[in-house]
Amino acid sequence: MSEVKPKVILAYSGGLDTSVILKWLCEKGYDVICFCANVGQHEEDFSAIKAKAVSCGASKCVVTDLRKEFVEEYVFETIKCNGIYESRYLLGTSIARPCITKEMIRIANEENAGFIAHGATGKGNDQVRFEMCSMALNPTVVPIAPWRDAEFIESFKGRKDLLAYCTKHSIPVDAKPKANYSVDENLYHTSYESGSLEDANCAPDESMFKMTTSPKDAPDEAETIVISFKKGVPTKITNASDGTSITDSLDLFLYCNKIAGKHGIGRIDIVENRFVGIKSRGVYETPGGTLLRAAHLDIEGICMDREVKRITETLAAEFARLCYNGFWFAPEMELVRNSIEYGQRDVEGNVRMELYKGNITVLGRESEKSLYNADLASMDIEGGGEAFDYNPADAAGFIRINAVRLKTYAASVEGGGEAFDYNPADAAGFIRINAVRLKTYAALRSKD
Numbered sequence: 001m002s003e004v005k006p007k008v009i010l011a012y013s014g015g016l017d018t019s020v021i022l023k024w025l026c027e028k029g030y031d032v033i034c035f036c037a038n039v040g041q042h043e044e045d046f047s048a049i050k051a052k053a054v055s056c057g058a059s060k061c062v063v064t065d066l067r068k069e070f071v072e073e074y075v076f077e078t079i080k081c082n083g084i085y086e087s088r089y090l091l092g093t094s095i096a097r098p099c100i101t102k103e104m105i106r107i108a109n110e111e112n113a114g115f116i117a118h119g120a121t122g123k124g125n126d127q128v129r130f131e132m133c134s135m136a137l138n139p140t141v142v143p144i145a146p147w148r149d150a151e152f153i154e155s156f157k158g159r160k161d162l163l164a165y166c167t168k169h170s171i172p173v174d175a176k177p178k179a180n181y182s183v184d185e186n187l188y189h190t191s192y193e194s195g196s197l198e199d200a201n202c203a204p205d206e207s208m209f210k211m212t213t214s215p216k217d218a219p220d221e222a223e224t225i226v227i228s229f230k231k232g233v234p235t236k237i238t239n240a241s242d243g244t245s246i247t248d249s250l251d252l253f254l255y256c257n258k259i260a261g262k263h264g265i266g267r268i269d270i271v272e273n274r275f276v277g278i279k280s281r282g283v284y285e286t287p288g289g290t291l292l293r294a295a296h297l298d299i300e301g302i303c304m305d306r307e308v309k310r311i312t313e314t315l316a317a318e319f320a321r322l323c324y325n326g327f328w329f330a331p332e333m334e335l336v337r338n339s340i341e342y343g344q345r346d347v348e349g350n351v352r353m354e355l356y357k358g359n360i361t362v363l364g365r366e367s368e369k370s371l372y373n374a375d376l377a378s379m380d381i382e383g384g385g386e387a388f389d390y391n392p393a394d395a396a397g398f399i400r401i402n403a404v405r406l407k408t409y410a411a412s413v414e415g416g417g418e419a420f421d422y423n424p425a426d427a428a429g430f431i432r433i434n435a436v437r438l439k440t441y442a443a444l445r446s447k448d
Contacts (some may be wrong), residue, residue, distance in 0.1 A: 007111055010025065012058075023056055033062065057172055071187070075188050077095075079289070082313075114142070119146070155252060184268070210321070211287050212264055218357045231347060265355060391432065396426070397427065
């Protein structure tokens with residue numbers, strides 16, 4: 001009776017590294033089941049990847065189309081949370097990893113596999129993301145990271161060794177010249193790093209971009225679009241210029257990519273701080289994500305209470321940090337996401353935007369859940385109009401009450417001072433001014 005081999009699920013791309021890892025795992029005595037996630041990679045031939053995996057020794061190769069799940073549960077969740085790392089990076093790779101790992105663990109459970117393996121390097125964030133997510137979903141599954149294995153590293157010190165191994169084991173290698181940088185892609189973004197881009201002062205070559213037109217070459221005529229939201233989630237995009245209207249989540253996002261990319265929107269070139277303590281230079285293009293983020297921030301402005309906005313901004317920063325660092329399935333992430341979800345219940349309406357040569361210009365917004373009151377905001381109407389009993393004279397008391405703390409501090413810095421002219425009557429104006437926001441919110445709630 002033949003010995004039962006331990007099963008491992010390998011995250012497989014069909015590229016040089018994971019093809020070598022596949023054969024190496026087979027040589028180590030594993031029954032390798034390859035897994036390839038379709039998260040919207042550009043022009044990927046999944047049937048060819050599947051055939052290559054089997055020819056290299058995999059017992060099978062599972063290809064799962066995760067695009068719709070990726071959009072609805074990860075991309076739109078990030079838009080809803082205003083997720084952005086270090087004020088610039090829109091988390092394109094970070095949100096794909098938990099989506100992929102979740103499916104890997106599902107397959108591991110289905111196949112009764114005790115191991116998962118990945119081709120992430122020992123210097124990057126992805127090793128952390130894959131393994132932290134895996135441990136959160138199934139702590140009994142053991143991760144294998146060949147690029148941290150001493151024997152593997154000793155055998156493969158560079159691309160030359162990898163290619164020699166492929167020749168020895170008849171592993172097909174892409175004949176096209178390798179780009180002088182690495183690429184990670186999904187339908188949310190494309191990232192470029194390493195190689196020539198490791199020189200932080202070396203400008204990226206225009207030919208490398210896949211999702212966006214250079215703003216210099218973008219159309220000379222602007223386009224106007226309208227994006228609709230419900231509970232913070234995009235529900236429809238309408239092109240006011242040609243009448244296109246899309247509501248399906250996946251098609252909506254792909255159209256956002258298409259139209260924003262056409263107008264040169266969504267490119268950034270940054271140096272960021274990896275979780276493992278290394279600074280990294282990355283070039284990213286995230287056209288649809290940039291567009292939806294701008295629209296979502298704008299609709300929040302008209303629908304969201306000031307203090308709720310202040311609190312959710314701190315939660316958004318925490319969401320981005322947890323996501324970037326690989327804690328998507330952690331309990332603290334559940335707390336953050338559920339808190340933001342509650343804050344999004346009234347974020348709905350339409351945002352009208354103009355796209356032109358790398359720029360997004362908001363032209364207007366409307367919402368049935370609006371907290372904006374034109375009469376209350378108007379400089380031409382005394383008070384608050386018919387809806388509110390706003391008295392500008394209350395502002396004097398409001399200012400004096402808020403200044404008490406500042407006067408106290410100033411006196412302590414200057415070494416003392418005379419007694420303050422505190423007037424209890426100012427409290428009335430202070431309270432009424434603070435109540436304006438609460439009355440506005442109560443008026444909205446009364447419509448529910």
